[in-house]
Amino acid sequence: MTVLPAGDIADARGRPLHDLRISVTDRCNFRCVYCMPKEIFGRDFAFRERSELLSFEEIERLARISVTLGVTKLRLTGGEPLLRRGIAELVSMLAQLRTPQGAPVDLAMTTNGSALPKMAQSLKDAGLNRVTISLDSLDDAKFKAINDVNFPVARVLEAIEVAREVGLGPVKINTVLKRGVNDDEILKLAEHFRGTGAILRFIEYMDVGTTNGWKLDEVLPSAEVVSMINERWALEPAAKTEPGETANRWRYTDGAGEIGVISSVTNAFCGNCSRSRVSAEGQLYTCLFAGSGYDLRKLMRDGISDEDLARALAGHWRKRDDNYSELRAALTPGNRKRIEMSYIGG
Numbered sequence: 001m002t003v004l005p006a007g008d009i010a011d012a013r014g015r016p017l018h019d020l021r022i023s024v025t026d027r028c029n030f031r032c033v034y035c036m037p038k039e040i041f042g043r044d045f046a047f048r049e050r051s052e053l054l055s056f057e058e059i060e061r062l063a064r065i066s067v068t069l070g071v072t073k074l075r076l077t078g079g080e081p082l083l084r085r086g087i088a089e090l091v092s093m094l095a096q097l098r099t100p101q102g103a104p105v106d107l108a109m110t111t112n113g114s115a116l117p118k119m120a121q122s123l124k125d126a127g128l129n130r131v132t133i134s135l136d137s138l139d140d141a142k143f144k145a146i147n148d149v150n151f152p153v154a155r156v157l158e159a160i161e162v163a164r165e166v167g168l169g170p171v172k173i174n175t176v177l178k179r180g181v182n183d184d185e186i187l188k189l190a191e192h193f194r195g196t197g198a199i200l201r202f203i204e205y206m207d208v209g210t211t212n213g214w215k216l217d218e219v220l221p222s223a224e225v226v227s228m229i230n231e232r233w234a235l236e237p238a239a240k241t242e243p244g245e246t247a248n249r250w251r252y253t254d255g256a257g258e259i260g261v262i263s264s265v266t267n268a269f270c271g272n273c274s275r276s277r278v279s280a281e282g283q284l285y286t287c288l289f290a291g292s293g294y295d296l297r298k299l300m301r302d303g304i305s306d307e308d309l310a311r312a313l314a315g316h317w318r319k320r321d322d323n324y325s326e327l328r329a330a331l332t333p334g335n336r337k338r339i340e341m342s343y344i345g346g
Contacts, residue, residue: 008070011286011320018274019073020066022059024087026280028080030112031148032136034176034205038148052281056086058300060093062278063105065310067097069317073106079280082115088126095127108132110174113159114151120159124166131163132172137182138192146182160198171198172260177220178205190229194256201247201260206288222261226250229259246273264288270323284313287322 008016027047031038054062063074074094081087097105106129113133123131135156137143143153163171173193177183186202193200202225205218229235229250238249238258247260248267277285282297294316299309 009314009317011317013271013321013323015272015320016274017066017070017276017317019075019276020063020071021075021077021275021277022063023077023079023278023280024059024081024084024090025053025079027083028078028112029083029114029149030080030151032134032146033148034146034178048281054278054280054282054297056090056093058282058297059090059278060097061300061306061309062282062296062313063094064097065306065313066276067099067105068310069314071105072099072103073108076107076109077277078110080112080114081109082111082119088119088122091123091126091128110134111159112147113156113163116159117155117162120162120166120168124168128168130170130172131168132174133160133163134174134176135160135189136175137185138188139185142182142185164197169197173198173200174203175200176203176205177225179218179220181218183220186225186228187232190233190259194233194252197257199258199260201262203262204265206264216265219265221266222248222263223266225261226259235259273322276317284316286317286320290322 008018010016025048028036030036031041063071074097076087076090076094078084084090091107091109094105094107099105107127108130109123109128110132111134113135116131116133120131133156135143135153136146138153140153143156144150160171160173163169173189175182175189177186189200202222204220204222226235233256234253235250236253238251240247240249246264247262249258249260251258273287275288277288278296279285279293282295282300283293284296285293296309296313299312304312
């Protein structure tokens, strides 16, 4: 095969492509009220057929070519990625990828943790570097109400512990904060994970998709979160680990670790966003808030060469001009189509 051209590509705003998030399934066993509410994703909801999903070979091909264009981080998402049969096999395939400079890619996964205790070791053995686990409450009744399938919080806490034990870390904990729902647990969550090596990240409730009933007054600004924690345990800002990182990091001055805040609503980070997303059936989205995608599955199944697929990916990224979060205040969410979170992951 002809060697593909290597090197970073930049979009219309000068942002490089460094991160590729790949959804491996549109299915999830939770029905979190801010992501897949039962009213929409009920028993009769039509999920994708297996034949519609990208095969592992197609996913590996897309990832391999993306790495030649500058991607250094791959993240597997869903839906719930651990529902995809044989997921460890895919991890093993992706773990073999190397950048043009010979470095391994950073391979991570975002999961609700429900199946992780029994799968963590096999995922680590296959080459997964780390996991991010969603946890929106430590209160069992509240957690069950949020996931809306009566799943106990103790089993997610077990998943976090098992992930740490097998070396899938540092484990990151994602907590979506919604005013009046779980904002009373901020200090409780911070205290629980202080000193454990896990990194707790508070995420502002976002208007991803159109089915979660998002309202601006339900958003708890990250600045309030940091102030609240700082009053209890002194914090100091920590430098971002790399350009394009979405979380602002804060370190406990007593050495008990760090927290992060992701402020897509109150402090948009569009200016240095380096992420692209591929849905489970192969649609490429260049923004979390996009309304339409670019059909990569059709290109591959029509027989496109690796060279032409690389050119198509590069050309699509170079045209990218997305900055939804910066424009949010000037837009009317109800009148703008947006893809659902469960469709392309976070």
